[in-house]
Amino acid sequence: MKRWMTGALVAATIAATSRADERPMTIDDLLAVKSVGDPQVSPEGAAVVYVVSELDKEAGKTNSSLWLVPTAGGEPRKLTSAPGTNNHPRWSPDGKTLAFVSSRGGSAQIWLLPIDGGEARQLTKLPIDVDGPLWSPKGDRIAFAAQVYPGKSPEETAVQDKVKEESKSKVRTYDHLMVRHWSAWDEGKKSHLFVADAKTGEAVDLTPKLEVNTPPAPFGGSGDYAWSHDGATLAFTAEPIENHAWSTNTDIWLVPVGGGEPKNLTESNPAADGSPEFSPDGGRLAYISQARPGFESDLWVLRIRDLATDKTIDASSYLDRPIQGFAWKSPTELIASIDDDGTVPIVALPASGARDGSHKLATGGANASVSVGPGGESFAYLHHTGDKPGEVYYKSGDAEAKALTSHNAPLLAQLDLSPMESFTFEGADGAKVQGWLMKPPGFDPNKKYPVLFLIHGGPQGAWHDEWHGRWNYPLFAAPGYALVAINPRGSTGFGQKFTDQISLDWTGKVYEDLMKGLDHALATYSFLDEDKVAAAGGSYGGFMVNWICGHTDRFKALVSHAGVFDLVSMYGSTEELWFPDWEYGGPPWEKLEHYLDRSPSLFAENFKTPTLVIHGALDFRVPDVQGLGMFTSLQRVGVPSRYVWFPDEGHWIAKPANRIVWWREVHDWLAKYLK
Template sequence: AVAVVANLDENRAATTNNDIFLIPTKGGDPVNLTKANPANDNNPVFSPDRRWLAYRAQTRPGFEADRQHLMLMDWQNRQVRDLTSDWTLSVDEILWSPDSRFIYAQTEEEARTSLYRISIQDGTRERVVKNSFDQSPRLTPDGKTIVCLREDSRQPDEVFAIDLASGNARQLSHVNSKALAQLDMNPVEEFWFTGAKDARVHGLLLKPPAFDPSRKYPLVYLIHGGPQGAMQDDFHWRWNYQMFAAPGYVVATVNFHGSTGYGQEFTDSISGHWGDYPYEDLMKGLDYLEKQYPFIDSTRLAAAGASYGGYMIYWIGTQTKRFACLISHDGVFNPESMYGSTEELWFPEWEFGGPPWESRETYRRWSPQNFSQNFSTPMLVVHSQLDFRVDVSQGYEAFTALRRQGLPARFLYFPDEGHWIIKPRNRRVWWNEMLGWLEKYLKGDGSRTE
C-alpha cells in the first residue's frame, strides 16, 4: 500500500485538514488513517521493518503554524502515540534508523536547525546535530552517518557528511568554492535584547565587506514573513544578507514575537497582535542596535520585508518616521479586502479571529490602510499579478495611498510572478530596483523628495 496526503474537505480554502490516506497497490478504496484529527496530518514515513508509520500532526484546525507533533502508528493495531508531547518545538523532517528503533527528527531552533534521535520505545531523545543550518538529511545504510545539504550566511548549499558518533562534519561537494573564494563576506553575528512582554528576542547582524569599525554605515533592517517564520543563518536565494550588505550596508534582522524556532508559545503570540508585539520588538531591537553598535548611522536607516514583512513595512510607515526609505514586497495593506481575494481563507480567519463580519474590530485595528494618513516615508512597493495569497490589489491600494498624499513612491509590477520572484531574469530586475531604491535614499543627499 501507499500512504498519501490529501485534503478532501468540501471547502479546502477554509480548512487545513490534511489527512493521510492508505491506497492499496492492488486496487480498492483509500482508507483515511487520520480521520479522527480535524487538523493537519502530513509527511507519512514507513519504518524499514514495516511495523510502524511515523508522521507529523497538528492539533488546532485552521492554524498552519501550529506545532508539528511526531506521531507513531503501530501498523498492526493502528494505535497512535505522540512521541513529542512534551516538546515546545515543531518537528520538520523525519527519517528512520535502519533498524527501525529510532526516528531522527529535524527541528528549527534559534535561527538554525537541530537533529534529534528519538527512541520509539519510550520517546527519549538526544540532540545529535546542532548549531548549523541543514536540509534534506538522509541516513547511510549502516545508520552511522547523516548526509545533508548544509549552508550558512556565507555559503550556499553544499553536501556534507556528519559522523553521528563524533559529530564531525565533512564537506563532500565544492560546487561554489571557487566562486566564493573571490568574495569578501562576513558571518552573521547574534544579539539578544529585551523586547515586548519582557521577553528575550533574538537577532542577527551582518557587517559589509571591507568593514571599518571607525566608519558610519547605513543600516538595512530586514523583516521576515509568515508571520510565523524566522530569519536564519542561511544563504537565502532571495532575501540574501550578503547581497544587501555588498553595497556597503550593515544588515540586521530580528526574530520578533510570532517567529518560529523559539517555542510554540512565542510563535502563537502574534495571532491577533499583528501590529503591537512584533512592532515593539522591532523598535526595541533597533534601539539596541543603535546603542550597541556605534558604526550604525541612525540617520540612514532603511527597512524591507515581504508578505507579513511587507505588511509590517506598511505598518511601520504609519507609526514612525525613523527610516529614510522603506520597501514592501507583496505585503498586506488592508486585511479586510485581502480576506476577499486570498486563496487561503483559513489564514486570515485564524490570525484575525474569524471572517471580517465576525471580527471587524481586529481587522481594522491592525490595518495600515486605516492609518495611511500618517505615511511620510518614501516607499518602493513590489507586487505580482499571480500572487493569489496576497492579491496584487493590496499593492495598488498602498501605492495609491502613498501617491495621493504626494509621497515619493514607486510600484514594481511583475505580470508573470506569484508570491515569490522565481524567474532568474525577473530576480535580476528585482535586485536592481531594490538596491537602486536603497542607494537613492541611503547614499544620496538625504533628500526625501522625488
C-alpha cells in the same frame, strides 16, 4: 623562532592579499550560485547521488543534473549532461539503478540510469508530466505523482487539455473554492498517486476518484507518500476532502497497490497530518501532525502509530520545536531537522518517545534533506549558512561530519561575505527575543554604516542562519549596509507560546519587539549609523512595512514586497481562508473592528517615508491590488514612492531577468536615501 616568524609573516601576507582580492557580491554572483540538493545515500552506503541546479540567465531557465560522490570523499562525478530537468534521483533497492525525472524527451518523465555505466532509458511515456519517483521495496514498481482530471486517464487528460487550449473561449466557471491557489488558477486537474511497472513503465492511477491533490498543493512532494515494508500498500497525504479553502485538515490515507479504496488513517484528527514514513520493520508509521484545526502554524509534532494496535505516541512535542523533516534511522530511533532559535539542527529522537534519548547530531546554520545510510550508521544531508550556499555533508557514527562537495568554492573565494552574528535583547513584556547582525563587506569597526532592517514574512516564520536564494543576506549587505534582522513575536523555533503570540495581535507585541530590537542593535554596535536606517519586508514583512509607514518616521526609506495593505479586501481575494480566519479571529463581517484597527490602509494620512512597493500579478496569496492600493495611497498623500509590478511573477520573484530587476530596483531605492 625566526623561521616560525617568517612563516607567520608569509601567512599573514597571503591572508591580507586574499582578503584584499575579495569583493562585494553582485546579482550575477547570486544567479551563478549552484544549487545543491536532494542527497541520497546508496543502499550499500558507498556513495551519495544528488542534484546540482544552475541558472541559464540568457535562456531564463534552470538546468539540473545528477552527480555522484563517494562517501569516503573524493571528486564528485557528473552523471547526466542533458539540458533541462534531471532531478529527484532515487536508488533501486539493489543499488544498481537510479530512477529520476528528466525533461530530455520533451516532457517530464521517469528515466532509469544504470549506475555502472550505460545510457539512461525512458520508463514512463505518458502524455502528461510526472514527478517524484519512489521505488517499491522489491524494486518491481515505482510510485509517482501526476496531474489528471479526476475520473480520467492520462490519455483522456491530455485530450481534454488540447480541447481547452484550442477553444476560442477561455472562460472559467466555479461552483466552490478554491478557484486559484498560490500562483495558478484551478483548471480542474488534481495530482494523483500512480504506480508504474519498473520494467514496462505501464502505470495505474491508485486514486482515480480523488477530488483533491495528493501530494497537497502547492508545495507537496514525494515526502508525502511512502511504500509499506512489504510493498503492498502506499501511504499518502491528501488535501482536505471538505471545505478546502478554510480547512487545514490534510490527512494520511492508505491505499492497496493491487487496487481498492483508500482508507483515511487520521480521520479522527481535524487538524493537519502529513509526511508518512513506514518504520524499517514495517510495523509502525511515523508522520507529522498538528493539534489545532485551522492553524497552519501550530506545532508540528512527530507521531508514531503502531499499525497493529492503532496506538499513537507523541515523539517530539517535549522539544517545543517544530519538526521540519525526518527519517527513520533504525527501528528504535529517528532523526529530524527542527526549527530552533534561528538555526536548523538535526536531532536524534527515540521511537519510544523517551525524552532522555534525544540529542543533536548536526548544529550551526541550517541542516536538512537527511538521507540515512544502511543500518542507520550514517547519513547525508545539506548544510548551509548565511554566508555559504548549501553543500552535501556526511556523518558516520561518532565521527565529525565532513563536506563531500564544494561546488561553490571557486565563486565564494572571490567574495567578501560576513557570517551572521546572533544577539538577544528584552522585547515586549520582558521576553527574550533573538536577532541577527551581518556586517558589510570591507568592514571597518571605526566607520559608520547605514542600516538595513529586515522584517520576515509568515508571520509565523523566522530569519535563520541560512543561505537564502531570494532574500539573500550578503546581497542586501553588498552596497555597504549592515543588516539587522529580528525574530519577533510570532517567529517559529522559539517555543510555540512565542509563535502563538502574534495571532490576533499583528501590530502589538511584534511591533514592539521589532522596534526594541532595532534600538538594541543601534545602542550595542557603535558602527551602526542611527541616522541612516531603512526597512524592508515581504508578505507579512511587507504588511509590517506598510504599518510602519503610518506609525513612525524613524526610517529614511522603506521597501514593501507583496505586502498586505487592506485587511478587509484581502479576505475576499486571498485563497487560503483558514489563515485570516485564525489570525484575525474570523471573517470581517464578524470581526470588523479588529480588521479596521490593524489595516495599514486606514492610516495613510500619516504616511511620510519614501516607499518602494513591489508586487507580482500572479500573486494569489497577497493579490497585487494590495500593492497597488499601497502605492496609490502613497501617491495621493504626496509621499515619494515607486511601484514595481511583475506581470509574470507570483508571491516570489523567480525568473532570472526579473530577479535582476528586483535587486536593481531595491538597491537603487536604498542608495537614493541611505548613501
